[in-house]
Amino acid sequence: MTLVTLAALIGCSGDPPAERQPLPVDTGTASVFTKDTADFLPVDTGTTDPGTEDNVPDNLLTVSQSGIWSLAPIGGPFTDLSGVLLVQEYVDELDPKLPEYACEVEFNLTGQSVDEHTCSSCDFVFDVTHFITKGETTGCREPDTPQHEDVWQMGYDSNQGALVHNYGGSDVWVRWADADLQGTDLSFTFDLVMAIQVEEEETDE
């Protein structure tokens, strides 16, 4: 035995080693896992998977955002606008006799034309300021519902027949609503129906 080994033994003296568990008995029936894990994509069996069958929501959200721009001066080119926007949302059914909206907000709109902008397809572009005159947006689930005093850069694209929106001031112009210009009145509407996850309220039993 060398000094090296002796030193190792001294260095490791101390607590006795834990008692080993006995090896399992070889039954001779063990099967070999034949899948090559380099190619096989294992399925996560963790607890975070909520499954699918019960997780496609049963509820539907109906969204309507419509309004009108009154443009001036008559004959153009337009430099000013005033208008209104009505946002309404409801979940599932709406009782026509006693409509109860999850969100119902009325806005007054004012706007000034923008000469320097990045919308190459727009007939005209306005900075539009939103003023809430009735209701509140807290119950609105459509993520891009305007807030009080939001100023959005919006344009009219006659080729698309649509209002377009400079999203978040990013110079990415997104189709926002179907639009129709008649004289100095530009009417627009956006409608959406999509599934929605509704928080279930806990009830006392």
Next chain:
Amino acid sequence: MCEVETVSPCRTAAADGQWHHHRTTGGTVSKIHPGILGIALVLSCAPAEPGDELGGQSGSLRDDPLELPDDVTTIDYVQAVDQALAVVIASDLATAWRGHMQMLESGDATCPPVFLGAPEDADMDDEDALSWAADCSVDGNAYDGFLTWTTEVDPASGAGSRTLGGDAQVAAGNGDVSFQFDGEASDSVVWSGTDFTYSSTVEGQVSGLAMFGADSAVPGGFRGNVAIDTSTAGNLTLDANLFLFGEPLLGRFDSIVVDLEFTEDCPDEPVGYVGIRGIDGYWFDVYFLPRYDPDDGTVDSQAYPYEIIDDAVCDGCGHLFVRNVQIDDVSLVCPDFGGVRSSATAPSIDEYVLTLHDPPWETE
């Protein structure tokens, strides 16, 4: 025998009279020399303390030089490291997001069903999130599982951010996996003219032909975690730990560990190291500039072998260690860091714009 595994840096001795480094279970590397044999052995079972010159517990005792792979001197390490870094660069959320969008565009109004809010039992609380949860097929594509995501564009700064989480798979009609994502990821970008700052983290499993085709740096996808921070100002930080699916790099390496950071002091060479694991299980590590001063005496500083690299200078080249043994028979490894830095780009802001007014999926 003393066999103690430890996550702390340690030093032990080898009987061949050579300095060796060995990776402990914590992935650290330590120095081996017979001159400190007796003391090292006696102290080898003592707890590690920062500043303790001898470190703590020993990872192993060896009587013989470590066996090295037969091809250790014939591997093209520059190509291997270049490919490993290309994999890391390609493993950002931007890549996974493009696959995610492609799968949404490939669906129809009912499959996968997109809804507002997070899946009921998912550990998320964001009612503005969008999600799909499905077990359905359309045009031969089979959607299974769930995904939930958020996007945000800040009007004030023009910054974009987004998150993606879930456990979902989309298989093509021929059985190929078009898209697979199981995990969580987020990224953010700030653009100012042509300048950008971008950061991305991905943790999980990502694969599929929608993102990683045959010409991709990651043809089979990956499992692991990747963090990337970069900007046009010149900074680039890569932190990754990946297992690659499919064909190994150079037919030889199936895992990657990268801990690199370019600093202002040396634009040509980062601090940190790149590790690639051979299919034989051996790690091949290339150490660049030292992340820590080896004379600090801290646990972190002793976790790297820089004390035996005597020319760690800003020359764009690193030293090869195989099985934590420095390989002198192989010349310095000088990756194409210029190419790496130029390939670290950022998504444009329009990739962060996703509204219900103009979604990429069919709504009717």
